[in-house]
Amino acid sequence: MRLLVIGGDAAGMSAASQARRLRGPDELEIVVVERGGHTSYSACGIPYFVGGEVAGADALVARTPAEHRERGIVLHLRHEAVEIDTGGARVRVRDLASGGERWEPYDHLMIATGAVPVRPDLPGVDAAGIFGVQTLDDGIAIHRAVERDRPARAVVVGSGYIGLEMAEALVRRGIEVTIVEAGEQPMRAMDPDMGALVADAVRGLGIHLRLDEPVEGFDTGGGRVTAVRTARRTIPADLVVLGLGVRPGSDLARAAGIETGPTGGIVTDRRMRTRTANVWAAGDCVETRHLVSGAPVAIALGTHANKQGRVAGTGIGGGYATFPGVVGTAISKICKVEVAHTGLNSRDAERAGFDALTATVESTTRAGYHPGATTMRTKLVFERRTGRLLGAQIVGEEGAAKRIDGLAIALWNGMTVEEMTGLDLAYAPPFSPVWDPVLITARKAAALVEEAMRDGG
Amino acid sequence: MRLLVIGGDAAGMSAASQARRLRGPDELEIVVVERGGHTSYSACGIPYFVGGEVAGADALVARTPAEHRERGIVLHLRHEAVEIDTGGARVRVRDLASGGERWEPYDHLMIATGAVPVRPDLPGVDAAGIFGVQTLDDGIAIHRAVERDRPARAVVVGSGYIGLEMAEALVRRGIEVTIVEAGEQPMRAMDPDMGALVADAVRGLGIHLRLDEPVEGFDTGGGRVTAVRTARRTIPADLVVLGLGVRPGSDLARAAGIETGPTGGIVTDRRMRTRTANVWAAGDCVETRHLVSGAPVAIALGTHANKQGRVAGTGIGGGYATFPGVVGTAISKICKVEVAHTGLNSRDAERAGFDALTATVESTTRAGYHPGATTMRTKLVFERRTGRLLGAQIVGEEGAAKRIDGLAIALWNGMTVEEMTGLDLAYAPPFSPVWDPVLITARKAAALVEEAMRDGG
Known part of the structure; x- marks a missing residue:
């Protein structure tokens, strides 16, 4: 039996680890392909690393590639899955270093392709100095930019949890920070009256909070960002962080005919099985049931990814476990x-x-x-x-x-x-x-x- | 209609306040007799007052007698109820200052006589310098003794929540503290392995913890305590705090034929009605249902007293509310x-x-x-x-x-x-x-x- 896992972060590696706990290497071969260079890291910890509260990126890694390999998991870093062939039970994988491709067969396929950051299609968005906050590599890039370029002014686009946490991190580094938010309040998961309390708190930290101001574009000079433009003003910026949220990274699965739902997330049952035989999915790329509204939701959060991955790994290993859904709990601390x-x-x-x-x-x-x-x-x-x-x-x-x-x-x-x-x-x-x-x-x-x-x- | 309340702390005053919210002074006369000199105080706050974290005893008073009186509640402080005549619907009340007695009639009677500290019948237990920790007056007395006598050595008898909290408070005052406990572990509400962690923590504070050593008596000199004796040692002490727990203060009710249960607490239904017509009870003097064991329990805790008092007050005021029971939650912080x-x-x-x-x-x-x-x-x-x-x-x-x-x-x-x-x-x-x-x-x-x-x- 061969388990192929696409994605080596929370959901993918939880599934791999749990399957390994239940089935030894002679019963189950486990192969993981991961596009980036890290495994099992805490994306939620990135703001604390950038802000200097956590000493190094290594601290955010729960389990290194070497630790996974010691447990009999074959790990291909810097390899990207580019096509799933469900009929042939195989996945086309590209070695990002060499550009070479090969087909990897599977008995069980675990899709843990995570989330894709929302990147507005605006003039200048691809300039240097504009960063997403999705992967540990993103976090390392921002950290390096802060350390090396010593930016004086930063703009954070979006004021959800990650936007506010990144704004705090940059303020801790002595940077003058402006948050630009298209909506009328920060943290739109809250009611307006509660959001107003958050707005007061954020302003109390010396952060400029521009509400109701959608970004219209980025000014650049020599390929680098120099300012963020809204309808009302131009905000000079040496560094821009995009915190506009994410969507499920389900394109690969959808292209293979694996069912996705109204949220864009892959549809699974309670055991994290997709509607396609022998294909499992977990983490930010799936949608799940909101236990209060009854509706499908896609919530990108490490704790769900870990739980779902473990549930999938239990099923792949021959056991029984279920993920019942979520009630949408979230928490954050800004100073x-x-x-x-x-x-x-x-x-x-x-x-x-x-x-x-x-x-x-x-x-x-x-x-x-x-x-x-x-x-x-x-x-x-x-x-x-x-x-x-x-x-x-x-x-x-x-x-x-x-x-x-x-x-x-x-x-x-x-x-x-x-x-x-x-x-x-x-x-x-x-x-x-x-x-x-x-x-x-x-x-x-x-x-x-x-x-x-x-x-x- | 006349509501007579016996006891002016958490349960009694919650009932009185809630009844007043529902019925104005022209509908319901409310008379409270209270043995001590304070109302509505936080007994749980006494250790923080003694330890100096809370500036004055006044801070522990949620509502003063004057505030209650402003709301149309007649309050007789330093008055003790000495007999309940359920047939005649009246209570004999003694003015502790004058010694004079009188009968107070009621339409509704609310019994909130609290708890009675366990006081071992041991030689010397009545000596000066030995304190209980039950009422705010007790707390004020300990605080005064600490400030005035500057005791160098204190012994706390018992290592439940209140014993440990008082030990911490005395350590904060620079006093050398020994805890003497008859059982094999502190905090017997916990399992032994968890209790051992508490024991380690307590010893880490520099407190001497003597386990498995029941107190056998107190040495005295000139009417004052000088030491605490166990089978194994004599521990010099300038100050002794008894933290041996409490039992329901139900003697007055029992003497009047009001039903008490196996815990010694007054029996009530979910609306806090006793088995005697027009008599309600709440707080440390009652027993309630443990929702896990199904058994009756008596748990002296301000939060239950407040809830039960409010439920009784709602019923007395003509409304409907119930107290469903407890699951026995408790929490404490020692340093x-x-x-x-x-x-x-x-x-x-x-x-x-x-x-x-x-x-x-x-x-x-x-x-x-x-x-x-x-x-x-x-x-x-x-x-x-x-x-x-x-x-x-x-x-x-x-x-x-x-x-x-x-x-x-x-x-x-x-x-x-x-x-x-x-x-x-x-x-x-x-x-x-x-x-x-x-x-x-x-x-x-x-x-x-x-x-x-x-x-x-």
């Missing part, structure tokens, strides 16, 4: 500001057809009298008729955001806000006020549901 | 060490008749490469046959212990460890490794369940 959300925000809840209410409460992370208590805001989105929790958002400081986990688990279990008011959450003054912020917000939400019921809502 | 548990430990699971397994994992609070990542240990207790989660324990440092909330919510919802492996928990390097410690431990637990199934266990 001291912590931000997190799970489930649906107000807009998404409405789009999914829910008649939703929200409750927002400002409270403290610890007992008010305890040193280190800081203010945090918690917002719940819930169904008017039933009180069922649909989503939650948190903005605060130290100790605030990881509380989203409890809300994600409540959401996972379909709890109502009324039930949540009784939850037995941990209380001691260094950790929580006697009414945890989650409980206070649930209480307020439950009162709104009761009121709506009385009003015949 | 930098964080400790938490929820549900049943191994011993309690066995006692409750569960055939239980455990899984323990050591991991990091953040991505391993992220500055500030520290080691934490997570232990799950779960049913062998079904994989149902029964309890969890955490020992670690910054960012570790509040993760217990997620586990408490999983427990609340009856999740199995297998289901938990799929949970969508928040991941970003400053908050978690890509596999959250909760997920890794659930994964290990699920593998043990599968193994037990294969072995026909």
Whole structure:
């Protein structure tokens, strides 16, 4: 039996490792082709490497190629899969160094081609000094540019999680940073009122935040970027980071007739099997089920990639495991500001057809009298008729955001806000006020549901 | 209508406040008798006040008598209820200053008599310099003794949450502290292996920890304590704190024929009604249902007292609310060490008749490469046959212990460890490794369940 894996990062190598755990080298040959030069790295760690909080790129690598090879995994770095022939059960692979190509056969094929950064088709976008943040090689390139060119001014395009984290990293390096965002708020996964808190926090760091200003192009000089242009202004820049999000890297699979869904991600079942025989897929290239909306979603996140890869590897190794879907939990820290959300925000809840209410409460992370208590805001989105929790958002400081986990688990279990008011959450003054912020917000939400019921809502 | 409340701390004043929210002064007269001189204070905050982290005792008071009175609540401080006459619907109240007594009538009676500290019947236990830690007055007395007498050596008897927190507080004041514990480990709510981690941490603070040494008596001189005696040694002490836990303060209710249960706590239904007409009870004086074992438990904790008081107040005010029970969540911080548990430990699971397994994992609070990542240990207790989660324990440092909330919510919802492996928990390097410690431990637990199934266990 031969397992061929396309992509040597989180999903691909989790699958390979798990399959190896279940099947030794004499039972299963495992071959991985990886376009880049690294394996099993934390893309989420790139901002901390660029910002200097993490000493070297090596620290972001969970398992090196050598470690994988020691476990009997054949690894071809700088090799790109260029065609999948599902009928012939083989993949055409190009050696990027020599340009030579060959066919690699498979019994099981694991597609872990990751995500493709959104790159706007704008004048000058290919100039030197403009970077994506997708692979570890991207991270190393930005780090090198910062160290070598000592840029004075940087522009980050996009203000989602990665955009804000990169902006923080560059500020840490003493660079003057402008964020340019096409939308009306940063972090569009949050409701506008919560996004406004993030905007305030970002501006508090000395970052220029330009909202409602789509990028129109890049000025260049000698092939290098010199400025970013919007309808309103020209922003000089020695370095530009594109943080416009990603889409599933499913082109290769689609070209081979492997089914993709409305999000562009590869369609799989709960065991991470595609609709094509003996072909598995996992990670940023697939779509999965959102357990609250019921709709397919493509969420590029290392933790899902690792879980899905492991599930696929278990199946390939002859075992049984499933990936049930996601509730859309995410978290970030921009200097001291912590931000997190799970489930649906107000807009998404409405789009999914829910008649939703929200409750927002400002409270403290610890007992008010305890040193280190800081203010945090918690917002719940819930169904008017039933009180069922649909989503939650948190903005605060130290100790605030990881509380989203409890809300994600409540959401996972379909709890109502009324039930949540009784939850037995941990209380001691260094950790929580006697009414945890989650409980206070649930209480307020439950009162709104009761009121709506009385009003015949 | 007249509501009489016995006890002006968390449960009593929550009930009074909530009843007032629902019924104005012309509908409902509210009278509270309180034995001490304070209302609505955080007993859990006493160690931080004694240790000097919180500036004054006032900071621990959530609402002063004056604030309650402003809301139309009549408050008799330094008044003790000495007899309940349920037939006559009245309570005999003694003015502790004058010694005079009178009968106070009620339509609704709210019993919130709190807990009684366990005080061993040992020679010398009544000497000056020996303190309990139950009321704010106790806390003020200890604080005064520390400030005024500048004790050089202190002994804390008992090593549960409050004992350890008081030991830390005294160490912060530069006092040499010995903890004397009758059992074989500190924090007996934890399994022995987790308790051993706590013991190491406590000793690392320079605290002398004497395990397996029941106190046999106190040496005194001139009416003051001078030493604590165990079978093995005599420990000189200028100050002694008794942290031996508490029992429900239900004597007054029991004497009036109000039903108490096997824990000694007053029996109530989900709406906090006792078995006696028009008599409600809440807080440390009641027993409640443990949602995992199904057994009655008495857990003295401010967060339950507040919730139960609010539920009772809602009922008294004509509304509907219930207190569903607890899963036994608790958390503490001793210097930098964080400790938490929820549900049943191994011993309690066995006692409750569960055939239980455990899984323990050591991991990091953040991505391993992220500055500030520290080691934490997570232990799950779960049913062998079904994989149902029964309890969890955490020992670690910054960012570790509040993760217990997620586990408490999983427990609340009856999740199995297998289901938990799929949970969508928040991941970003400053908050978690890509596999959250909760997920890794659930994964290990699920593998043990599968193994037990294969072995026909």
